[in-house]
Amino acid sequence: MKIRHGLTMLALMAAAAVAQAQDALQVRSWAASCANCHGTDGRAQPGMESLAGANKDDMIKKMLDFKAGRKPATIMHQLAKGYSDEQIAAIAAYFAAQKK
Amino acid sequence: MQRRQLLQVGSALGAMGLVSGCASIGGNRPKVVVVGAGYAGATAAKYIRMWSEGGIQVTLVEPNDSFISCPISNLVIGGSKTMADITTPYDNLVKRHGVQMVKDRVASIDATKRVVRLAGGSELPYDRLIVSPGVDFMWESLPGMSKPGAQDKVLHAWKAGAQTLALRKQLEAMPDGGVFAMSIPLAPYRCPPGPYERACQVADYFSKAKPKSKVIILDANDDVTSKGPLFKKAWADRYKGIIEYRPKHNVVDVDAATNTAKFEFNDDVKASVLNVIPNMRAGDVAVNAGLATANKRWCEVDFLTFESKAAPNVHVLGDAIQIAPAMPKSGHMANQHGKACAAAVIALLTGKQVNPLPIYNNTCYSFVSSEDVVHVASVHRYDAEKKTMLTVPGSGGVSSAANELEGRYALAWARNIWADTLA
Numbered sequence: 001m002k003i004r005h006g007l008t009m010l011a012l013m014a015a016a017a018v019a020q021a022q023d024a025l026q027v028r029s030w031a032a033s034c035a036n037c038h039g040t041d042g043r044a045q046p047g048m049e050s051l052a053g054a055n056k057d058d059m060i061k062k063m064l065d066f067k068a069g070r071k072p073a074t075i076m077h078q079l080a081k082g083y084s085d086e087q088i089a090a091i092a093a094y095f096a097a098q099k100k
Numbered sequence: 101m102q103r104r105q106l107l108q109v110g111s112a113l114g115a116m117g118l119v120s121g122c123a124s125i126g127g128n129r130p131k132v133v134v135v136g137a138g139y140a141g142a143t144a145a146k147y148i149r150m151w152s153e154g155g156i157q158v159t160l161v162e163p164n165d166s167f168i169s170c171p172i173s174n175l176v177i178g179g180s181k182t183m184a185d186i187t188t189p190y191d192n193l194v195k196r197h198g199v200q201m202v203k204d205r206v207a208s209i210d211a212t213k214r215v216v217r218l219a220g221g222s223e224l225p226y227d228r229l230i231v232s233p234g235v236d237f238m239w240e241s242l243p244g245m246s247k248p249g250a251q252d253k254v255l256h257a258w259k260a261g262a263q264t265l266a267l268r269k270q271l272e273a274m275p276d277g278g279v280f281a282m283s284i285p286l287a288p289y290r291c292p293p294g295p296y297e298r299a300c301q302v303a304d305y306f307s308k309a310k311p312k313s314k315v316i317i318l319d320a321n322d323d324v325t326s327k328g329p330l331f332k333k334a335w336a337d338r339y340k341g342i343i344e345y346r347p348k349h350n351v352v353d354v355d356a357a358t359n360t361a362k363f364e365f366n367d368d369v370k371a372s373v374l375n376v377i378p379n380m381r382a383g384d385v386a387v388n389a390g391l392a393t394a395n396k397r398w399c400e401v402d403f404l405t406f407e408s409k410a411a412p413n414v415h416v417l418g419d420a421i422q423i424a425p426a427m428p429k430s431g432h433m434a435n436q437h438g439k440a441c442a443a444a445v446i447a448l449l450t451g452k453q454v455n456p457l458p459i460y461n462n463t464c465y466s467f468v469s470s471e472d473v474v475h476v477a478s479v480h481r482y483d484a485e486k487k488t489m490l491t492v493p494g495s496g497g498v499s500s501a502a503n504e505l506e507g508r509y510a511l512a513w514a515r516n517i518w519a520d521t522l523a
């Protein structure tokens with residue numbers, strides 16, 4: 001029983017690791033759609049804000065403020081409304097982890 | 101099959117942190133061939149190399165020497181930008197990302213044997229093929245345009261390049277008091293707001309250099325297809341007496357010798373400079389390979405992977421596809437296709453799960469003068485039930501009014517998307 005239990009745990013852990021890795025790839029794909037304006041992996045060309053290595057909480061607050069209409073914008077208030085709060089948090093964490 | 105199974109095992113182990121570098125097991129790396137180095141193809145090539153960490157070989161087939169951007173090309177026609185401003189070399193794809201560039205055209209695709217044959221005679225085998233040929237024109241709908249020399253005189257300038265500059269030269273050579281007439285085909289066509297932006301650019305040039313000249317827009321559609329109120333406001337406020345908009349004007353033939361556009365119901369229009377934007381379909385490469393399954397015009401794809409509904413292991417991107425509802429044929433969207441497809445192709449080649457929920461956006465800036473800009477934006481999300489991309493309710497929108505700040509953002513957008521696609 002013990003051995004079997006141990007194997008089940010191992011399988012579950014492995015499954016969780018696979019799911020996590022796949023979630024990470026999904027977030028990478030979501031974040032890549034920001035790159036058209038904010039640069040590959042958030043490292044922007046001149047004239048646009050870089051997101052790579054920025055503070056995660058600041059980015060989340062900014063996006064939620066755009067989304068709620070608290071922060072004026074030309075375009076970001078319209079784009080922010082396309083993402084759930086959880087998606088925004090995950091994308092912000094991705095950019096915060098990128099090298100500046 | 102064997103290699104694929106091995107890769108699946110390898111990647112599963114890799115995902116559990118037991119081994120790494122799974123894609124290079126056996127030293128026999130999967131091969132991807134990309135046809136067409138525009139916004140979609142070049143982006144797909146770069147991102148497959150980057151995200152597979154070099155584990156997948158990518159060969160990019162492109163006949164042109166360098167990338168010339170359609171977005172911003174109307175500013176060359178208006179005179180505020182040059183060809184150099186919209187041209188980017190391909191060398192970073194090779195130097196930084198290890199993409200193998202082949203300067204050639206595709207002769208044929210054998211989807212059964214998984215081989216691309218090039219006009220130059222060589223053959224490229226592939227595990228997965230990405231076809232991003234852009235659009236070609238349906239000249240058969242304008243009989244007069246097949247006469248010798250007609251296409252050199254009446255330009256489309258709807259593929260940025262030699263014709264962009266040639267149309268600019270025609271405008272420069274036109275005497276003041278002349279008429280520039282531009283026809284717009286029925287939607288769908290590449291870059292919905294592009295023709296209206298072009299009208300603004302030419303009018304901006306006329307207002308500064310040739311104030312007695314006119315712009316006539318001959319639109320086959322019932323009304324302006326994109327950013328309508330914003331364009332109409334620009335025409336009324338900035339170009340009153342210069343721009344005349346004529347909807348429901350479907351050009352059915354052209355007499356290039358006299359610069360005359362002919363219609364089904366309306367009177368002929370004779371212009372000093374006639375710019376005909378013809379009906380469009382998926383590029384020849386896709387049509388000849390049997391990929392254009394929607395009305396023989398556009399290529400239907402699975403929106404999770406961009407795999408063709410007509411040929412397994414073949415993916416189609418960019419303007420050539422049968423679009424999802426409210427998805428524009430734009431450079432920005434093509435770049436998004438490139439990244440979504442890159443992730444899916446890597447997943448398929450390494451036995452991983454394809455992202456079940458793609459989300460991406462479109463941002464499109466149009467210059468109504470040489471400085472002031474209006475935008476349209478949207479966010480698109482996969483709908484598992486309808487199996488297509490749909491806009492997220494409540495998201496997206498347009499500028500409240502043309503403004504100079506967005507003019508600066510538009511140029512920053514261009515710098516960034518060119519780098520994201522090519523650098």
